[in-house]
Amino acid sequence: MLQRVQKASFQHLKLRLEVLLRFFSRRRGFWLRCLLCWGIGCLALSNDEINAYDQRFHLRGDQKASSQIVLVTIRQSDFATIYDTRTNFLDNMSEVTDITDSYFWNKRIWSELLIRILRQNPKAVGVTLYFGDNIGKVALTQEEQKLFYDMRVFWSATTNNLDRVLNPAFTSRDLNNIGSNEVRRDEDGVVRRVFPQRAELPHLVEKITGKKFPTTQAGLPINFRGSNKVFTQYSFSEIMYDEVPFDAFTNKIILIGAETSSGPVYITPMGTISRTEILAHTTDTVLGNKWIQRLSNSWYAAGFFVLMLIAVFLITTYPQSVALFFILWIGTLLAALSAWVFDTFYFWSPAFSPFVLLGASWIIFIGYQASKVERKNFRLQQEQQYLQELEQLKNNFVSLISHDLKTPIAKIQAIVDRLLVEHQSKDESLSQDLQSLRLFGDELNRYIQSILKVLRVESRDFKINTEVGDINEVVEEALQQLRPLAREKHITINTSLEPMFSLEFDTTLIKEVVINLVENAIKYTPHGGSIEVISQEEDDLVHVIVKDTGEGIKPEDMEKVWGKFTRGSDQDMKTKGTGLGLYLVKYFIELHGGKVKMESVVGTGTTVSFTLPLDTESESEVLA
Structure with missing residues (x-):
């Protein structure tokens, strides 16, 4: 029984030693650097004891003699x-x-x-x-x-x-x-x-x-x-x-x-x-029993080991400037403490060799940290390259699928349109089904178009094409396109467009912004509601405001709605959508150096506005 216990204890000790050896083996470069710093400090101790010992008397000056x-x-x-x-x-x-x-x-x-x-x-x-x-x-x-x-x-x-x-x-x-x-x-x-x-x-x-x-x-x-x-x-x-x-x-x-x-x-x-x-x-x-006392070198070597560990901890834990400050502070404190102990208690402790140890630790481990950062950067570059390739593969896949879906959807819509013409007067139920199918096709087509827009604007070679234009004219074109949709819900669209000078912007993107905002307002405004579109100039900014009388947005959803594929928490079951409209709005406006803003009261309505700078030079600086 005793032999079994002894054998089990030996096996447990052996296992712990193997674990310890594996730990040191994995970080042998770190510990070898620690031993190098410690060795440099111990070598400097022999020179410190001779030269620094004499310097102590010079620094101390004349003392009162017996x-x-x-x-x-x-x-x-x-x-x-x-x-x-x-x-x-x-x-x-x-x-x-x-x-x-x-x-x-x-x-x-x-x-x-x-x-x-x-x-x-x-x-x-x-x-x-x-x-x-x-x-x-x-x-x-x-x-x-x-x-x-x-x-x-x-x-x-x-x-x-x-x-x-x-x-x-x-x-x-x-x-x-x-x-x-x-x-x-x-x-x-x-x-x-x-x-x-x-x-x-x-x-x-x-x-x-x-x-x-x-x-x-x-x-x-x-x-x-x-x-x-x-x-x-x-x-x-x-x-x-x-x-x-x-x-x-x-x-x-x-x-x-x-x-x-x-x-x-x-x-x-x-x-x-x-x-x-x-x-x-x-x-x-x-x-006076004023003999100069000193410890054995083994005690100083042990103290140097602790000092080295503190220096390494500071260098590997804190930023370089902070670590350097603490190391200089520790070195100065040790020198002052050494001088005070020597003058007061006649006890000699090294002052120069700790500075050598701290300096060696700083030089060696700053290089060690730099090599670690370099290795991490190399791995990050590899991961970034891999992610870029993966992102490009995903975009290519989505673009390919979306593009391939457009052709059959267009064919389906053409067939539905033809069947609607042929059977509109023959079979009323079939006509309703065909109209529903046509609407579903339009909805699917809008989803695909939205995905293609996101892929296009997030690509690296995407650039805005600015030209001189009238913002009110762009707003009118967008509203003309959406008025039929508003009439289906008996929603009134009122405009208050202040005459303004022309400015430089991408007319296609800004028109897409207005369409998305007004289309959202129509979507979330109940039958018989109203929408108001306002444009005005204030200071060096052009403001475009879209107000609706819809259900409003909860305060906890105000920040989330600007995200990609994100919608209000209570809208998933009420209305359909991709959650890309407001994301594209924010993205396009910020490309122009502008800002978007949303205010909403639940049960009253929502106001969404965006601003564009009139100063084209400031706009160019922002885009750069």
Whole structure:
């Protein structure tokens, strides 16, 4: 039983995987483009982390540094007066990391400097210069030993080319007063990070702050607070001449360094600064716990995947202009958010690579959308061509059938007319049947003629033939043709035709319009009713109005009656018709640049009117 359940579960899982694979297979082009965009964003991340990281500091500018850090700068000119009296030194030049440090050694001057600084009870004093084998053996008195081995003073140690530790001359027995002053450059020569040192030689910053670096193998990004002069600084001369405040060093961390044109300088994201200032920035970062934090690349890659999906959704869902606006807005928002998080919470997030990802998504998927539209247009063109051929086939068929029906109908009508003449006086019932047959033939002939008219006007090569004519004359010709039909129903046709100038129009089509309107009025007007036909000129338009006293049209049918093969909802059983008359009326009038209008009240009657423009130039523009 358990094996059956496990087998069924396995089969169900296999089926779902097959469905999923088929789904991705059908849209592999879409997903491959998504992976390409995502890959471009991830590749841009490596470059973003280096270049954009430096740009963040430039954009941020100088920040407020810790007031607990004070720099003491010894200039080369401070030692120029005593340099000539110094003895030869540098006994072991091969092991010296920075030979210029020894230039600033003088026991008497350093004793005086440390006395003046320690007198104000600082928290710690860090000497960033290396004084070891490069200054030779130094003989110290008991008072000097207390001064140079003071527990608040920490001396810099360094390493040689063989990675051997070079301790300073004033190293205590327990090695508690020394620390490494190493400043390590990245591969491009820029100092961005500080690296934890070996256990037996902590970093000088760790010694003067009493705090350990967070352990990491990749190095800790230094949160540079600005370029030069962001920390409180005093020169050697100001201290010797008592030109500093009495509490300038009280409970402060003092970093003593040198300023010399021959000494090394370091390139940082904030520009070129000295080793002492780099250590000061590192000290500020440790004191305020301002380490630059970042996530692992896998988290950024996951975020890029989500961002890519959002961009693709916008591009494939909304119009190009709307999608571009949202993409630019998202990119700008991410850049602003990244800068704010970096300045406020010291958290680094990429800003340039998201723009690269969004730009790649835009370029790739705009092309994808364009190809989709092109394929759809191609299919539409094929379908349109097929529909045109089908429409032409239908028109040809209807035209052929209608044309072939006209001949037998004409023959039937001729035979009926002959029989009516022969049997009119012999058999009254037969004569009535023949008259009915004649009427049915006329009705069928009108249906066929109406279909042929629709096919003709809807053909592509149909054009109106305009000529100068009198609209009233056309109306009279149409009424003359329809008066016999009106007399059969005892309907009176009244006219009120206002004299007007001639205008350009297709006389055949407009006559067909008037015939259709008046014929409809006769058809739907009861026996003994009346019809009024009016023509008048108003502004730049000619108005022709046909009023009847028929049953009227329901409001819900007012718009439908203009359609092809459409009639009023209650007329199918009362009167016969094709539903093409008003369709042709509207079509012919709009070809002339005019308009049709209908007003009707149920039980009272209907008024149908059309207008034609007098301005032939405006008419030509409409037709074009």
